[in-house]
Amino acid sequence: MKTFKLLRAALLATLASTTLLGTAYAEDALKMELTANKVVKDADGKVTYAPVSTAPAGTVIQYKANYTNTINKDINDLAVILPIPANMAFNGEATPASAQASIDGKNYADMPLMRKVDGKMVKIPYSEYRTLRWNIKLLPAKKSATVALNTIVE
Structure with a gap:
């Protein structure tokens, strides 16, 4: 049975990223805490x-990122992106459900993602999803927002 080692430092470095849309803020305006838990x-x-x-193959792992606005000013139009780690497959469960998905990390759309095959629109398998993005319109001063996605160890 193949076992996948979850390295916390690597997850913190590569799993979560944020983009501030609109006004630029100091790097320390947003604090992120990432956890990986077995479901x-x-x-x-x-x-x-x-x-x-x-975790062995087949284990469901939830990645949860908590973003805290550390400044005394609201943050508007915040895009929060969580890549799906290598050796993991998204299982279709995301919180909040308003997440958009991407198979290339560049183009995002509402889930389920669709593509044309032989002239028909079909759902893209969750295993092909590579990142999820949530758009947070307003993160008030000194408040937090949490996003999460569930994956399966391949």
């Missing part, structure tokens, strides 16, 4: 989350 469902279907550093 566990009990017999009753109740979901819990457990910290994880390694």
Whole structure:
């Protein structure tokens, strides 16, 4: 069974990025905290989350990024982007559900993504999604916003 090691430092460096649309802000205006947790469902279907550093293939991992506005001024038009790590496949679950997806990291659209095959529009498999983006219209001063996506270890 193949095991995927989740390296926290690598995740912090490569998994989350943000883009401020409109007015530029100081680099320290936005603080991001990223966590990776195993998604566990009990017999009753109740979901819990457990910290994880390694996981075998088939394990569902939730990446959750909490963005905090550290300044005394609102941040407007914030685009928050979470890449889907290598050896992981998006499973279709994102919070908030308003996320847009991309298969190339450049072009985003509402989910599910579609493409034309033999003249018909078909859904692009979640396994081909490479990044998700959320547009946060307003992040008030000293407040936080959280986004999350679930992946499956391949």
